[in-house]
Amino acid sequence: MQFTITARNEWRIQSIFSRSSLKRINRDRFQARNLHQVPILDATEFRGDSRDRFAKKVLEAFQTSGFLYLRNAPLSADGQNRAITATRHFFDSTEQSKRILHTTKDNPRGYYSYHGVAEGESPGGAEIEAFLMGNEIPAIQLRRKYFEDMGMEEKYWKPMTLQQKNVWPREDLTFREIMTSTFTTCTETSRLILSAIAIATGRDEEAILGVHSQADSTMEIKHYPPGGSRKTIREEYQSNISMTSNGSSSDIPLRVKAHSDLSSVTLLLQNEITGFEILRGDSTWVPLERVEGAVLVNTGDCMERWSGGKIRSTKHRVVANSDNEKKSRYSLVYFCMPNWDTSVNQWDHSMDNPDKFGDIVPFH
Ligand SMILES: O=C(O)CCC(=O)C(=O)O
Ligand SMILES: [Fe+2]
Numbered sequence: 217m218q219f220t221i222t223a224r225n226e227w228r229i230q231s232i233f234s235r236s237s238l239k240r241i242n243r244d245r246f247q248a249r250n251l252h253q254v255p256i257l258d259a260t261e262f263r264g265d266s267r268d269r270f271a272k273k274v275l276e277a278f279q280t281s282g283f284l285y286l287r288n289a290p291l292s293a294d295g296q297n298r299a300i301t302a303t304r305h306f307f308d309s310t311e312q313s314k315r316i317l318h319t320t321k322d323n324p325r326g327y328y329s330y331h332g333v334a335e336g337e338s339p340g341g342a343e344i345e346a347f348l349m350g351n352e353i354p355a356i357q358l359r360r361k362y363f364e365d366m367g368m369e370e371k372y373w374k375p376m377t378l379q380q381k382n383v384w385p386r387e388d389l390t391f392r393e394i395m396t397s398t399f400t401t402c403t404e405t406s407r408l409i410l411s412a413i414a415i416a417t418g419r420d421e422e423a424i425l426g427v428h429s430q431a432d433s434t435m436e437i438k439h440y441p442p443g444g445s446r447k448t449i450r451e452e453y454q455s456n457i458s459m460t461s462n463g464s465s466s467d468i469p470l471r472v473k474a475h476s477d478l479s480s481v482t483l484l485l486q487n488e489i490t491g492f493e494i495l496r497g498d499s500t501w502v503p504l505e506r507v508e509g510a511v512l513v514n515t516g517d518c519m520e521r522w523s524g525g526k527i528r529s530t531k532h533r534v535v536a537n538s539d540n541e542k543k544s545r546y547s548l549v550y551f552c553m554p555n556w557d558t559s560v561n562q563w564d565h566s567m568d569n570p571d572k573f574g575d576i577v578p579f580h
Contacts (some may be wrong), residue, residue, distance in 0.1 A: 253502065254494075256285040256510055262408060268415060275416035275527070278515045282530030283494055285510040290404035293509035295397070296485050302394040303546045304487075307345050307439040309388070317347070317383045325349060326383040343441065344471060349382045349395055350434035380432060398548070399435050406433070406481045406552035409513055417523070427558040428480065433551060440471055440491065440534065440545035472534040479516030479551040486512070489545035495531040518554055 255277050261270040277284035291299075307314075317327040329345045363373035384392040407425055414421040474495065486492060486506050493501040494514075504512060520529035539545075 253281050253496070254283045254285060254504060256287060256507055259286055259288045259290070259405075259408060262412060271412040271415040274409065274412040278413070278519070278527045280528075281494065281496065282528035283504065283512060283514045285507045286405065286409070286513050287507075287510045289401075289511050290408065291398065291401040291483070291485075291511055295401055296509065296511065298394055299398040299548055300485060300487050300546055302391055302398075303437040303439070303548055304544070306347060306385070306388070306391050306437065307544075307546070309385070313385060313387065314345070317385060319348070323381050323383070325380055345439040345441070346436055348434055348436045349399065350380060351430070351432050352381055380434075395435070395437075399433075399550070402435060402483050402550035403433065403552070405483055405511060405513075406550065409481050410552075413515075413519070413527070417526075427554050428552065430555050431553045432556060433479075433553050435548065435550045438545075438547045438549070440489075440536070440540060440547075442540060442542050442544055469536040470533055471536050471540075474531050474533040476520075476529040476531050477514065477516035477551060478518065478553070480518045480522075480554055481552040482514050482516055483550040483552070484512040484514070485548040487544075487546045489539045489543050491534045491537055491540055491545055492547075493533055493535060495533075501533070516551070 255273060257270065257273055257277070259270075261267075274284065287293075314327045319326045319328045325348050327345070327347050329343045331343055363370075407428070410424050410428060411421050413419075414424040471491065484492070488506055490503055490505050492505075492512075493503050496502055506512075514532070515527050515529055517529045519527045534545075534547075
């Protein structure tokens with residue numbers, strides 16, 4: 217059967233005959249809009265004469281959508297691909313080899329799995345697998361004050377006061393090596409972003425880097441196995457994104473519920489399987505796909521609080537869409553955290569209303 221498809225009626229004809237083309241068109245429309253909203257910046261601009269201009273663009277992004285894509289970051293395009301490949305290999309390994317690395321009640325680092333938590337109802341499909349590593353920080357005493365300063369309830373911060381000791385697979389030394397070097401380049405990337413924020417806000421660069429000098433930053437890799445969406449819900453979801461949903465809608469199969477990050481800055485790598493969405497100021501959810509070679513960066517609750525709300529900690533979530541039906545989604549998230557002895561009420565006390573932030577709820 218032959219059709220002459222014009223741009224105007226393309227949507228209607230394809231929606232009758234091909235659900236997958238419908239999906240593609242739908243995504244393209246949103247891609248155009250979201251790339252407009254979330255800038256792609258080039259880290260090589262952060263030097264010489266263009267340094268201040270780059271810093272200003274960074275700040276602008278964090279004051280509007282709260283997100284930006286960063287190209288040519290210390291975490292290079294090659295490094296990103298290596299990290300995602302190592303992530304896939306790790307989750308492909310046997311149940312037995314992952315079980316040995318399971319988190320315990322005394323150590324939250326290592327392998328674990330959980331059901332995607334939805335807001336309200338309908339957990340979105342198969343279990344999510346995750347692996348957590350980071351700096352190993354033995355000091356515990358400082359943490360109570362740190363979390364109390366944030367106004368967090370004990371039940372949320374208590375698990376984070378446990379010993380954070382990394383565990384690694386014995387049989388796969390490459391995994392440890394790649395994760396450790398990715399952690400290091402993520403740290404450098406987050407420091408570049410922190411410097412840019414300091415410059416653009418007229419703050420002391422050394423001061424902002426100083427309060428992140430020994431941070432208990434953590435890195436989490438995740439596997440969202442296929443089978444996350446169910447047909448009826450998916451159709452609902454598609455009509456929802458074309459009409460733009462209002463965030464409270466519960467018929468979308470969520471895999472990670474809407475939340476903001478506790479961090480100063482978060483870096484995100486993802487494979488080509490979509491599902492990551494951010495909440496815009498007009499209460500619509502916008503998908504943010506992988507941009508080849510770029511790291512997705514956002515500012516978290518600490519930064520929002522320090523800046524008296526001038527810098528945003530934007531809510532985001534992961535949904536199960538049709539992309540995830542047959543293929544796995546992999547992600548790597550680096551949470552850059554301030555030192556444990558740093559007060560998050562430290563900056564911009566005089567600005568706005570520092571008390572407007574209620575409890576800061578941790579990211580999981
Ligand atoms: O896995 C993802 O794509 C994002 C997860 C996330 O937002 C988080 O862990 O804070
Ligand atoms: Fe997050």
